Amino acid sequence: MMNDISEMFGVRYPIVQGGMAWVAEANLAAAVSNGGGLGVIAAGSASADYVREQIRKTRELTDKPFGVNVMLMSPAAEDILRVLCEEKVAVATTGAGNPGKYVLNLKESGVKVIPVVSNVALAIRLERSGVNALIAEGCESGGHIGELTTMAFVPQIVDAVNIPVIAAGGVADGRGVAAAFMLGASGVQVGTRFLLATECTVAQPYKDRVIKAKDSDTVVTGRSTGHPVRVLKNRFTKEALSLERKADLSLEEYEEFLSGTLRAAVVDGDVEHGSLMSGQVAGLVHKEQPAAEIISEMFAEAEKVCRERVLSW
Numbered sequence: 361m362m363n364d365i366s367e368m369f370g371v372r373y374p375i376v377q378g379g380m381a382w383v384a385e386a387n388l389a390a391a392v393s394n395g396g397g398l399g400v401i402a403a404g405s406a407s408a409d410y411v412r413e414q415i416r417k418t419r420e421l422t423d424k425p426f427g428v429n430v431m432l433m434s435p436a437a438e439d440i441l442r443v444l445c446e447e448k449v450a451v452a453t454t455g456a457g458n459p460g461k462y463v464l465n466l467k468e469s470g471v472k473v474i475p476v477v478s479n480v481a482l483a484i485r486l487e488r489s490g491v492n493a494l495i496a497e498g499c500e501s502g503g504h505i506g507e508l509t510t511m512a513f514v515p516q517i518v519d520a521v522n523i524p525v526i527a528a529g530g531v532a533d534g535r536g537v538a539a540a541f542m543l544g545a546s547g548v549q550v551g552t553r554f555l556l557a558t559e560c561t562v563a564q565p566y567k568d569r570v571i572k573a574k575d576s577d578t579v580v581t582g583r584s585t586g587h588p589v590r591v592l593k594n595r596f597t598k599e600a601l602s603l604e605r606k607a608d609l610s611l612e613e614y615e616e617f618l619s620g621t622l623r624a625a626v627v628d629g630d631v632e633h634g635s636l637m638s639g640q641v642a643g644l645v646h647k648e649q650p651a652a653e654i655i656s657e658m659f660a661e662a663e664k665v666c667r668e669r670v671l672s673w
């Protein structure tokens with residue numbers, strides 16, 4: 361399936377793997393790229409050296425293009441972006457901030473820049489700064505989120521810019537892919553379903569919680585602190601929400617409470633005290649599968665639903 365996004369990335373299917381901090385490392389990124397999508401290494405809060413090592417490891421596992429997601433709130437973000445230029449990574453996706461001032465350098469080094477945005481104003485500004493495409497992320501997503509839903513947000517971005525738009529948030533199967541294209545997107549970004557890829561090295565208890573989750577099992581913590589994050593409900597979210605109700609809570613105290621909780625979930629499999637970031641589609645994903653199978657299944661289903669439900673009405 362060739363379109364502007366698959367041609368831009370040089371991949372078979374217009375699907376980008378979400379830049380899930382701690383979760384998305386070389387094994388998952390390479391598996392997604394080998395399966396015909398764009399695999400992505402998440403830099404998260406890691407060091408520039410870690411990112412360079414993961415880039416080199418991914419190159420040993422695939423000869424296909426892949427990207428790196430840079431979480432711009434990280435103190436190491438600038439060093440990581442320098443590594444992406446030096447290593448001439450195909451694509452940089454960015455999140456949790458405005459990458460405007462880095463766009464020129466990245467593009468001059470041959471790195472395509474695809475920022476995640478959660479409002480139209482930033483999308484317009486970034487189009488002017490020369491980014492190659494945009495990821496419009498709705499609040500159905502896991503992790504750090506904006507306010508708007510994918511359904512409302514994607515067509516508004518599509519109307520506002522003249523570069524390709526990739527829809528994210530709430531996409532986990534072929535129906536989601538088809539719906540994203542109906543909204544005007546040229547591709548999709550998928551996180552939660554790839555968390556259940558066989559090649560994803562996240563601790564098994566985390567995967568099992570996602571598999572067991574129902575539609576209403578995610579909650580958004582951190583709204584009161586200005587850092588809303590969608591996660592699966594557990595003892596950690598109960599404590600986080602109760603801490604947020606404290607009148608004299610300082611940001612430092614809240615950040616101290618959060619510190620290490622994502623690592624605890626992903627690496628140690630601590631599903632009670634850990635932060636189990638997940639999208640609302642957790643209730644839609646039921647099993648582990650190889651990344652390549654996830655991708656081919658999603659696009660086969662998208663084609664089928666378009667034929668059966670759209671083209672025949």
Ligand code: TUI
Binds near residue numbers: 476503504637
């Ligand atoms: O970045 C994400 N999702 C993430 S990052 C992350 S790491 C983390 N770990 C612990 C606590 C908090 C975060 C987990 N999930 N998604 C992309 C995204 N970007 N969502 C929203 C935004 C965003 C927000 C503000 C993009 C741009 C932006 O710009 C602000 C500005 O300066 O205009």
